[in-house]
Amino acid sequence: MRIPESILQIDRRIIFLLIGAAVCIPLLLKPRFQDSPTPIVQSIFDTVERLPAGSRVFLSFDYGPDTAPELDPMAKALVRHAMTRDHEVSFFTLFPEGVGQIKKITDNLLPVEFPEKTYGRDFVNLGYKAGLGGAINTMVVNFRTLVNADAEGTPLDNLPITADVDEMVDYAIILSLTAGDPGLKEWIQFAGDIAGIPVMGGGTAVVAPELYPYYPQQLIGLMGGLKGASEYESALVDRYPAYRNATMEATMRMGPQVVTHVLIVLLVLLGNLAYFLGRSSRSSQAGRAGRAGRAGQADQADRRH
Amino acid sequence: MRRRIPLIITFIIGVVLVTGYFVTRGPFNTLYESFSDYFAIITVFAFILGGGSLLKIHLKRVSNRSTDWPYSLVTLAGFAITLVIGLFKVGNPAGMGGEILAGGSWLRFVFDGVYNPLSATMFSLLAFFVASASYRAFRARTKEATILLSAAMVILLGRTPVGAWLTAWMPESLGFLELPNLANWIMAWPNTAGQRAIMIGIALGVIATSLRIILGIERNYLGRGE
Incomplete structure (x- = not known):
């Protein structure tokens, strides 16, 4: 077997091993890559930063555990920022699995990093509502019809944070962390455009390209994938150095x-190199075979004559 | 009659919802709000339909001993266990009145200990298959494929700090050629243009199909036969 062909037919288990190593080794060595926020991420940070203390922030966890590695860091960075600015945060989800993602924040992050913040006064879990984009529409048309209690069944009127919330427009901004449908796109279409509430948030690297057309008119800002989350974290650390020692996921x-992306680029380049080398050697072989064939036919014709 | 009544209902609701969106006063607006509330109620029943459908398909596969029927058995067991411990809030410290995923409840254990790692594992496998597939299939065979490949390379490197590091040596006048800037440009311009074209096309298609349904021209949703 020629070298280009053997490269092309490399066992896929070797590629799997390389990818495994590309993920595991940096996880063990923990190299730090400092990012700087791009304008599309900075605009979210600036909006949250500029809101007066005590503003109502609606944070929708529209994702499940499968995309949590990309979206959980965004959630944590946004919650840290909102809590540092003393905003009142209402957690919500359009994904049934999103309830578990909210619990990670309310049970693990908030009691540890913001013990002074209390449930019902500084933050509330409004839980999951079925209906996809239609649920957002119902909330905009008549908020209390769909959301009349928190996730534990406590009426909104009994919670200081939501007692005065009668309509969706009572929220200063809507933040959505999205893994697909429903997500940011639906929040823009059914809430942002109709009720005029500023919408922003983050999406997985797969979803983000679909959201670019809404930026900057309908979508104030967007965190795309892990890179977007990393940019937001760097903006947070720059503004609040106290977070320098916090775990920025x-x-x-x-x-x-970084290592996996570089490895994939190298693999694609190697694959293309082998492909073109193999193609040129095959065409030169075919050329030689063609010339030899034509010479043989000429010899036979000479002998016949 | 079995077809005519659903067609009339669809027509009336369609016209009311479209008009109610633009006319924000009077009976149309009231009806628009009421229909939005009905929608929220009706969607909840979709879960019963979904659960019933899942049971029907997998019970049939198990009873017929179809290919890979043991997987269906696992699905059914998982469905039944999760449903029971979720509905009856088994192990919930606050009992039936407690929050659905309260700490210490069995459902929380299933979510954190089973569903969470399984979902993350399935999604993580993508990285391995994407790497293997790109190595084997991502070839610059044609002009279009070469453009796609180049854009992918720029995005892959530009979305990491390595991209900035690789092109940091460039003079300021050529800053737009730095990989992160190129990646941002691809996302902001060619990507946005393409996405907008697709979105506008889809929107026009949705409007056309909706009109056909409201006017009773498109009747496939009613099912076959009279």
């Missing part, structure tokens, strides 16, 4: 992402 996870 996206910044940490950029190591495996």
Whole structure:
């Protein structure tokens, strides 16, 4: 077997091993790649930063555990920022699995990093509502019809944070972390455009390209994939140096992402190199075979004559 | 009659919802709000339909001993266990009145200990298959494929700090050629243009199909036969 062909027919298990190593080694060595926020991410940060303290922020966790490695760091960075600015955060989800993602924040992050913040006064879990984009429409048309209690069944009127919330427009901004449909696109179409509430948020690297057409008119800002989350974290650390020692998940996870991206680029380049080398050697072989064939036919014709 | 009544209902609701969107006063607006509430209620029943459909398909596969029927058995067991411990809030410290995913509840254990790692694992496998597939199939065979390949390379490197590092040596006047800037340009311009074209096309298609349904021209949703 020629070298280009053997490269092309490399066992896929070797590629799997390389990818495994590209993910695991940086996780163990923990290299830090400092990012700087791009304008599309900075605009989210600036909006949250400029809101007066005590503003109502609606944060929708429209994702499940499968995309959590990309979107959880965004959620944590946004919650840290909102809590540092003393905003009142309402957690919500359009994904049934999103309830678990909210619990990670309310049970693990908030009691540890913001013990002074209390449930019902500084933050609330409004839970999951079925209906996809239609649920957003119902909330905009008549908020209390769909959301009349928190996830534990406590009426909104009994919670200081939501007692005065009668309509969706009572929220200063809507943030959505999205893994697909429903997500940011639906929040823009059914809430942002109709009720005029500023919408922004983050999406997985797969979803983000679909959301670019809405930026900057209908979508204030967008965090795309782990890179977007890492940029937001760097903006947070720049503004609030106290977070320098906090665990910034996206910044940490950029190591495996960087190495994996570089490995995939190298693999694609190698594959193309082998393909073109193999193609040129095949065409030169075919050329030689063609010339030899024509010479043989000429010899036979001479002998016949 | 079995077809005419659904057609009339569709026509009335369609016209009311479209008009209610633009006319924000009077009976149309009231009806628009009421229909939005009905929608929220009706969608909840979709879960019963979904659960019933899942049971029907997998019970049939198990009873017929179809290919890979043991997987269906696992699906059914998982469905039944999760449903029971979720509905009856088994192990919930606050009992039936407690939050669905309260700490210490069995459902929380299933979510954190089973569903969470399984979902993450399935999604993580993508990285391995994407790498293998790109190595084997991502070839610059044609002009279009070469453009796609080049854009992918720029995005892959430009979305990491390595991209910035690789092109940091460039003079300021050529800053637009730095990989992160190129990646941002691809996302902001060619990607946005393409996405907008697709979105406008889809929107026009949705409007046309909706009109056909409202006017009773498109009747496939009613099913076959009279």
